[in-house]
Amino acid sequence: MSTTVNVPESSNVAKGKAVAVAKPGGWKKGLAIMDFILRLGGIAASLGAAATMGTSDQTLPFFTQFFQFEASYDSFTTFQFFVITMSLVAGYLVLSLPFSVVAIIRPHAAGPRLFLIILDTVFLTLATASGASAAAIVYLAHNGNQDSNWLAICNQFGDFCSQTSGAVVASFVAVIILVLLVIMSALLLKRH
Amino acid sequence: MSTTVNVPESSNVAKGKAVAVAKPGGWKKGLAIMDFILRLGGIAASLGAAATMGTSDQTLPFFTQFFQFEASYDSFTTFQFFVITMSLVAGYLVLSLPFSVVAIIRPHAAGPRLFLIILDTVFLTLATASGASAAAIVYLAHNGNQDSNWLAICNQFGDFCSQTSGAVVASFVAVIILVLLVIMSALLLKRH
Numbered sequence: 303m304s305t306t307v308n309v310p311e312s313s314n315v316a317k318g319k320a321v322a323v324a325k326p327g328g329w330k331k332g333l334a335i336m337d338f339i340l341r342l343g344g345i346a347a348s349l350g351a352a353a354t355m356g357t358s359d360q361t362l363p364f365f366t367q368f369f370q371f372e373a374s375y376d377s378f379t380t381f382q383f384f385v386i387t388m389s390l391v392a393g394y395l396v397l398s399l400p401f402s403v404v405a406i407i408r409p410h411a412a413g414p415r416l417f418l419i420i421l422d423t424v425f426l427t428l429a430t431a432s433g434a435s436a437a438a439i440v441y442l443a444h445n446g447n448q449d450s451n452w453l454a455i456c457n458q459f460g461d462f463c464s465q466t467s468g469a470v471v472a473s474f475v476a477v478i479i480l481v482l483l484v485i486m487s488a489l490l491l492k493r494h
Numbered sequence: 495m496s497t498t499v500n501v502p503e504s505s506n507v508a509k510g511k512a513v514a515v516a517k518p519g520g521w522k523k524g525l526a527i528m529d530f531i532l533r534l535g536g537i538a539a540s541l542g543a544a545a546t547m548g549t550s551d552q553t554l555p556f557f558t559q560f561f562q563f564e565a566s567y568d569s570f571t572t573f574q575f576f577v578i579t580m581s582l583v584a585g586y587l588v589l590s591l592p593f594s595v596v597a598i599i600r601p602h603a604a605g606p607r608l609f610l611i612i613l614d615t616v617f618l619t620l621a622t623a624s625g626a627s628a629a630a631i632v633y634l635a636h637n638g639n640q641d642s643n644w645l646a647i648c649n650q651f652g653d654f655c656s657q658t659s660g661a662v663v664a665s666f667v668a669v670i671i672l673v674l675l676v677i678m679s680a681l682l683l684k685r686h
Binding site for chain 1: 564565569571604607608611615619623624625627628629630633634637639640642643647673677679680681683684
């Protein structure tokens with residue numbers, strides 16, 4: 303049976319230290335380092351997703367007198383949202399690195415870990431929302447929809463479609479990494 | 495300074511009980527009960543979203559010789575995905591109620607809480623993905639997209655549009671509830 307006991311620091315330092323040494327916290331250290339590495343992967347994935355989507359732009363080589371056919375991420379509100387959110391997620395992950403380092407150095411401090419799990423959850427929701435909505439538009443661009451008479455545009459805008467699809471895949475990688483980060487933080491929070 | 499000390503149950507029951515009584519764990523009990531109530535709200539929101547989307551069906555009163563204009567959730571793959579995922583989320587939340595009750599009765603047991611936070615995170619991702627992708631389609635149905643020549647269909651299918659929009663709003667309520675559940679579980683996991 304494990305019970306939490308408040309040990310006053312001044313009176314009982316020796317006992318507290320003995321307990322800390324006796325505890326086998328190796329897997330915690332490993333998980334904390336894994337957390338840091340996964341964050342680096344998440345930065346790469348979300349930055350890659352934002353950059354790939356942000357540079358998607360295709361102009362068709364033929365045009366009429368009044369109109370030139372062009373598709374870029376600007377054409378779709380969802381894709382603009384995608385670029386903004388993925389940049390935000392990348393920025394958050396960069397800013398979270400120092401907290402991850404603090405959590406490696408002091409594996410028994412619950413504060414940084416709690417801070418990370420709450421913000422990770424919020425940015426997981428943000429990343430999932432932008433990735434999934436962009437996926438819905440990419441699906442429409444590939445397949446169209448008969449009942450609403452929306453035609454597939456990927457026959458004309460092939461490069462644009464493959465680039466946006468790649469960005470969606472990268473965002474899903476970032477989502478999976480964020481899910482892993484939340485689960486690992488939960489494991490690390492358990493029983494300090 | 496708070497340190498975890500392993501107290502053998504047989505030798506030191508009196509001390510363990512004294513510590514448990516002395517600890518003010520009232521807010522933990524309150525959060526655990528709040529968790530249960532939020533789960534009930536989440537069931538209502540996700541069931542409502544699935545039912546609203548699943549019953550969306552509108553047939554226009556005019557038709558040509560070969561074709562009758564009809565829109566239902568079947569028309570869009572994204573909306574089918576929405577109905578399936580929202581039902582799954584509602585089912586998971588119902589099944590999670592017993593674990594939430596166990597966590598109320600035994601607020602110091604980390605097992606059920608860890609189980610809940612991991613599955614909550616997974617289903618949060620699922621709910622966010624389906625809600626956001628449906629929102630992207632609903633936005634297109636309302637506004638259309640000029641560059642890809644997709645026309646807004648809400649002028650014709652007004653009832654269908656308002657019903658699907660309502661379902662999306664309900665799914666966002668479910669997402670917010672799941673985010674709160676994850677954050678509350680993290681707070682409850684901290685320092686047992």
